[in-house]
Amino acid sequence: MTLTLLEAALLLFVVGCAVGTALLEDTLAAVMAFAAYSLGVSVLWLVLQAPDVGLTEAAVGAGIMTILFLLALSNTVTPDADRILEPVRWRTVALVGGFVLLIGVTVPALPAVSDPTAPVASGEVTTYYLENAYEQTDVRNAVTAVLAAYRGFDTLGEAVVVYAAGIVALSVLRREVFA
Amino acid sequence: MSADDVADDVDGDGAGGGGAEPGNGPTEADEFDDRPGLYVESTVIMTTVRVVAPFVLTFALFIMFHGADSPGGGFQGGVIAGSVVMMLAFAYGIESTRRWIDVRAVVALAAGGVLAFVGIGVGAIVLGGQFLQYTEYERLLDHASKYGIELVELGIGAIVASVAIGLFFLLAAGFTHAVEGETA
Numbered sequence: 001m002t003l004t005l006l007e008a009a010l011l012l013f014v015v016g017c018a019v020g021t022a023l024l025e026d027t028l029a030a031v032m033a034f035a036a037y038s039l040g041v042s043v044l045w046l047v048l049q050a051p052d053v054g055l056t057e058a059a060v061g062a063g064i065m066t067i068l069f070l071l072a073l074s075n076t077v078t079p080d081a082d083r084i085l086e087p088v089r090w091r092t093v094a095l096v097g098g099f100v101l102l103i104g105v106t107v108p109a110l111p112a113v114s115d116p117t118a119p120v121a122s123g124e125v126t127t128y129y130l131e132n133a134y135e136q137t138d139v140r141n142a143v144t145a146v147l148a149a150y151r152g153f154d155t156l157g158e159a160v161v162v163y164a165a166g167i168v169a170l171s172v173l174r175r176e177v178f179a
Numbered sequence: 180m181s182a183d184d185v186a187d188d189v190d191g192d193g194a195g196g197g198g199a200e201p202g203n204g205p206t207e208a209d210e211f212d213d214r215p216g217l218y219v220e221s222t223v224i225m226t227t228v229r230v231v232a233p234f235v236l237t238f239a240l241f242i243m244f245h246g247a248d249s250p251g252g253g254f255q256g257g258v259i260a261g262s263v264v265m266m267l268a269f270a271y272g273i274e275s276t277r278r279w280i281d282v283r284a285v286v287a288l289a290a291g292g293v294l295a296f297v298g299i300g301v302g303a304i305v306l307g308g309q310f311l312q313y314t315e316y317e318r319l320l321d322h323a324s325k326y327g328i329e330l331v332e333l334g335i336g337a338i339v340a341s342v343a344i345g346l347f348f349l350l351a352a353g354f355t356h357a358v359e360g361e362t363a
Contacts, residue, residue, distance in 0.1 A: 051250035052250045052251070052252065052255075054250075055242070055250055055251060055255045056254055056255050056258075059255050059258040059259055059262075060254075060258055063258060063259075063262055064258055064261065064262065064265075064343050064347075067262075067265055067347065068346060068347065068350055071347065071350040071351050072350055075350070075351075075353040136314075136324070137313065137324045137325070137328060138247075138322055138324040138325035138328075139247035139248065139324070139325055139328055140247065140248040140249075141246065141247055141248055141249060141250065141251075141252075143250070143252075144246050144247050144252055144328065144332070145328075147252065148252075148328040148331045148332060149311070149313060149324070149328060152300070152310075152311035152331070153300075153310060153311065155331075155335070156296055156297070156300065156311075158254075159253075159292065159293065159296055159334070159335045159338050159339075160293060162338050162339055162342050163289055163290075163292070163293050163338050163342065165342060165346075166289055166341070166342035166345050166346065169345070169346055169349055170286075170345075170349070173349060175349070176286075177282040177283055177285070177286055178282050178285050178286060178341075178344065178345030178346075178348045178349055
């Protein structure tokens with residue numbers, strides 16, 4: 001597998017931000033590092049030619065989540081950090097490292113990025129969607145066609161999950177309106 | 180209500196806040212905006228938001244509608260539409276934005292989005308097809324699939340935008356309002 005310079009730089013940036021989020025002592029700094037991480041991931045999606053996912057990551061991960069985190073922070077009292085980095089707990093490092101290793105072992109089993117012979121690219125379902133989506137659904141974006149037409153029932157479930165999240169937040173706080 | 184009125188509202192809060200009266204809704208709300216560091220009235224921010232907000236809302240609607248032909252869709256557009264309200268709250272204060280927007284409308288928008296989605300799905304069954312089979316609407320109007328999908332995207336956008344706005348207001352209010360609601 002070869003990486004372009006841009007991809008390598010983005011990956012390095014994302015991993016750096018992730019480590020920063022975990023290690024920074026100041027909560028505000030950690031939230032900022034997390035926002036930068038989301039932004040890096042969304043650019044990475046763009047580079048990998050998944051603009052729909054990239055747009056979602058930028059809007060939800062880097063945008064709304066950061067605002068909600070900042071609001072939550074402003075409603076809590078955080079002690080002033082007297083050092084920049086959190087002391088490293090080696091038991092946690094071992095646990096997380098083991099998990100990363102476990103996931104990493106499966107990576108070589110995946111097809112290379114943009115491999116034309118990858119099962120997902122040449123699969124029957126993918127070919128069917130790409131050949132018939134425009135004729136059958138009248139929309140040019142195959143992602144939208146799958147999302148709203150072929151897998152519309154799943155998307156209904158997703159939308160209802162978002163709705164349910166709002167309702168649950170209301171009922172936990174014993175409110176009737178979002179106020 | 181124009182942006183100027185909202186700005187005036189903020190000024191009113193600054194003068195009226197400060198009295199500690201638990202259980203009194205508006206006063207407690209004023210205190211919230213008065214806490215140091217949470218809201219800073221700035222002409223630069225207010226003017227910028229006033230200019231930028233219409234464009235952001237237009238972009239959100241573009242992402243929602245044009246998601247059929249280009250990257251985007253209801254989820255992304257909804258979040259961007261929700262961020263317009265957050266921008267206004269950032270510029271004019273959360274409490275005055277909350278008063279400017281009818282909070283019941285936010286809940287109604289979320290429920291309306293779900294009803295629109297389910298309605299389009301069930302409507303196809305009524306017309307003799309299967310759930311969400313857009314082609315069943317073809318006999319009622321041309322390009323029914325496309326319009327059906329765009330309506331569904333709009334419904335998703337309404338749900339996502341209103342839940343994002345709602346969670347924003349809920350988090351901003353914190354527990355002070357919740358405790359008050361319990362005793363009332």
